[in-house]
Amino acid sequence: xxxxxxxxxxxxxxVFALSGALLAVRVRFDIVGVVVLAVITGIGGGIIxxxxxxxxxxxxxxxWRFFLVPTAAALLAFRFHPRLRRIERTIxxxxxxxxxxxCATGASKSLFFGLDPVPxxxxxxxxxxGGGVLRDLLAGRTPVVLREDVYVVPALVAATLVxxxxxSGWFPAWVPLAxxxxxxxxxxxxxxxxxxxxxxxxxxx
Amino acid sequence: xxxxxxxxxxxxxxVFALSGALLAVRVRFDIVGVVVLAVITGIGGGIIxxxxxxxxxxxxxxxWRFFLVPTAAALLAFRFHPRLRRIERTIxxxxxxxxxxxCATGASKSLFFGLDPVPxxxxxxxxxxGGGVLRDLLAGRTPVVLREDVYVVPALVAATLVxxxxxSGWFPAWVPLAxxxxxxxxxxxxxxxxxxxxxxxxxxx
Amino acid sequence: xxxxxxxxxxxxxxVFALSGALLAVRVRFDIVGVVVLAVITGIGGGIIxxxxxxxxxxxxxxxWRFFLVPTAAALLAFRFHPRLRRIERTIxxxxxxxxxxxCATGASKSLFFGLDPVPxxxxxxxxxxGGGVLRDLLAGRTPVVLREDVYVVPALVAATLVxxxxxSGWFPAWVPLAxxxxxxxxxxxxxxxxxxxxxxxxxxx
Numbered sequence: 176x177x178x179x180x181x182x183x184x185x186x187x188x189x190v191f192a193l194s195g196a197l198l199a200v201r202v203r204f205d206i207v208g209v210v211v212l213a214v215i216t217g218i219g220g221g222i223i224x225x226x227x228x229x230x231x232x233x234x235x236x237x238x239w240r241f242f243l244v245p246t247a248a249a250l251l252a253f254r255f256h257p258r259l260r261r262i263e264r265t266i267x268x269x270x271x272x273x274x275x276x277x278c279a280t281g282a283s284k285s286l287f288f289g290l291d292p293v294p295x296x297x298x299x300x301x302x303x304x305g306g307g308v309l310r311d312l313l314a315g316r317t318p319v320v321l322r323e324d325v326y327v328v329p330a331l332v333a334a335t336l337v338x339x340x341x342x343s344g345w346f347p348a349w350v351p352l353a354x355x356x357x358x359x360x361x362x363x364x365x366x367x368x369x370x371x372x373x374x375x376x377x378x379x380x
Numbered sequence: 381x382x383x384x385x386x387x388x389x390x391x392x393x394x395v396f397a398l399s400g401a402l403l404a405v406r407v408r409f410d411i412v413g414v415v416v417l418a419v420i421t422g423i424g425g426g427i428i429x430x431x432x433x434x435x436x437x438x439x440x441x442x443x444w445r446f447f448l449v450p451t452a453a454a455l456l457a458f459r460f461h462p463r464l465r466r467i468e469r470t471i472x473x474x475x476x477x478x479x480x481x482x483c484a485t486g487a488s489k490s491l492f493f494g495l496d497p498v499p500x501x502x503x504x505x506x507x508x509x510g511g512g513v514l515r516d517l518l519a520g521r522t523p524v525v526l527r528e529d530v531y532v533v534p535a536l537v538a539a540t541l542v543x544x545x546x547x548s549g550w551f552p553a554w555v556p557l558a559x560x561x562x563x564x565x566x567x568x569x570x571x572x573x574x575x576x577x578x579x580x581x582x583x584x585x
Numbered sequence: 586x587x588x589x590x591x592x593x594x595x596x597x598x599x600v601f602a603l604s605g606a607l608l609a610v611r612v613r614f615d616i617v618g619v620v621v622l623a624v625i626t627g628i629g630g631g632i633i634x635x636x637x638x639x640x641x642x643x644x645x646x647x648x649w650r651f652f653l654v655p656t657a658a659a660l661l662a663f664r665f666h667p668r669l670r671r672i673e674r675t676i677x678x679x680x681x682x683x684x685x686x687x688c689a690t691g692a693s694k695s696l697f698f699g700l701d702p703v704p705x706x707x708x709x710x711x712x713x714x715g716g717g718v719l720r721d722l723l724a725g726r727t728p729v730v731l732r733e734d735v736y737v738v739p740a741l742v743a744a745t746l747v748x749x750x751x752x753s754g755w756f757p758a759w760v761p762l763a764x765x766x767x768x769x770x771x772x773x774x775x776x777x778x779x780x781x782x783x784x785x786x787x788x789x790x
Contacts, residue, residue: 205784207734207738227436232638312518312722313728314727320416321404372412373411374410522723529615529617579616
């Protein structure tokens with residue numbers, strides 16, 4: 176189980192780091208800035224999760240792979256981004272994949288730490304959303320979770336699936352991956368069909 | 381005492397969440413963004429406080445009411461904001477109420493955790509200021525604590541009142557509420573009379 | 586050893602606070618905003634470091650000097666800034682000094698807490714970079730670590746020097762100070778000669 180957790184964590188870090196690196200390329204940071212934003216995006220959500228559940232120093236400071244993976248992602252993005260036709264859309268895709276993976280592993284890590292179901296769902300969502308929020312704040316744009324209409328809901332779905340499976344006592348190793356996939360697909364559907372939540376329409380001042 | 385602490389915490393979360401929800405409405409986030417900003421504003425200061433005093437997972441992750449209350453506040457704000465004539469002023473009022481409540485409960489929680497008087501004052505201020513700073517950063521405006529001339533001082537007064545009462549051994553349950561009220565009134569006076577602190581006047585470059 | 590650590594910490598807090606105070610003056614905050622930004626810049630990196638290594642409440646909440654020093658720095662900056670000819674350059678110098686000092690003390694504190702060499706280097710860098718990132722986020726500009734081409738590298742050098750000396754078993758009390766000086770000089774050279782890292786050049790959309 177622990178191997179699965181680490182593998183999914185690293186996969187989430189990789190794709191989130193790609194989203195951060197491509198955004199850094201887009202706003203024309205230099206190569207060091209690209210690496211820094213990629214690393215922070217990749218490991219930010221996990222660090223917030225670990226600090227909140229009291230697992231310090233956070234996992235990413237105890238395992239050099241947690242820095243190697245996002246650095247590699249940054250260098251790949253820096254080298255190959257000119258081949259990308261639509262950089263914004265690619266950022267969204269990697270962001271969606273990272274969101275799903277982090278929500279799922281965040282929820283399962285919280286459960287393993289003995290947290291109750293509802294806090295585990297919430298910590299899953301915070302883990303998933305955290306990296307993207309840090310990325311957007313540092314790059315100076317509105318955090319995706321506030322900007323996108325359908326973002327928190329897929330995250331909630333993924334974390335809830337993990338917690339329900341775990342609490343029901345039926346928790347094969349592929350459950351977090353499946354939950355991450357559900358979140359990813361929901362996000363892509365929301366992006367493709369431009370699902371929108373209602374917006375406040377009438378402001379007096 | 382614990383019931384009082386929780387009740388004041390929830391009251392502070394409620395009013396801070398209203399300030400976050402109204403700001404989200406004002407910058408035209410959709411309903412999910414309104415809920416997210418309200419929740420982060422409501423529980424942000426308390427999470428920072430709990431992480432800093434080592435009470436993890438933070439209280440707001442162990443008690444579902446800490447999410448229910450700001451969500452309800454967000455939905456209320458989303459539904460009823462067209463009835464508000466001056467949304468900016470209303471945000472300031474709720475912010476002032478949240479500031480007072482969080483400074484008072486932050487200071488008393490720090491004292492209960494065995495911290496010394498001065499750190500307890502400072503943690504009270506950090507608890508009170510934290511939610512508003514997160515709200516403003518996420519909504520892309522200068523944090524209120526830096527923007528407003530008289531903001532930290534009422535917070536310091538409230539936290540100091542709580543600590544002095546506690547250290548003097550005379551600490552009836554209404555002290556935090558009274559301290560919060562003092563902070564609230566000071567903030568409203570500062571807003572009403574536009575109290576200003578001196579500003580640097582002479583810049584050469 | 587502990588006295589050296591505290592002395593270097595306070596020196597780092599002082600210079601970082603000066604950088605924060607001068608930036609606050611530059612963006613025309615009032616005196617309270619100047620003090621607040623100075624304090625956050627001064628102690629922010631150390632708080633992040635302490636939360637990540639699990640030393641809570643952070644050192645700066647247990648020792649009143651950690652608030653007195655940045656407050657004094659803020660008042661000095663507020664009083665004497667009109668004598669500064671080039672405020673931006675002065676901010677950069679103080680920032681460079683704070684970066685070196687915090688990287689060195691952050692790395693050595695992590696080592697004393699029993700962390701492994703690589704995490705200690707990384708925590709040193711995070712300690713050094715953290716204060717400036719908070720300062721720039723709160724003042725609404727791109728964080729220096731992402732904006733400046735050669736910023737993380739001097740930080741890495743300083744933290745690595747400390748860790749290598751410690752692991753080699755040869756660790757006289759002046760090593761952190763020397764490492765901080767190396768970082769400081771590298772930063773100033775990078776600023777003076779405008780060293781630049783490669784930048785992504787070809788964006789299709």
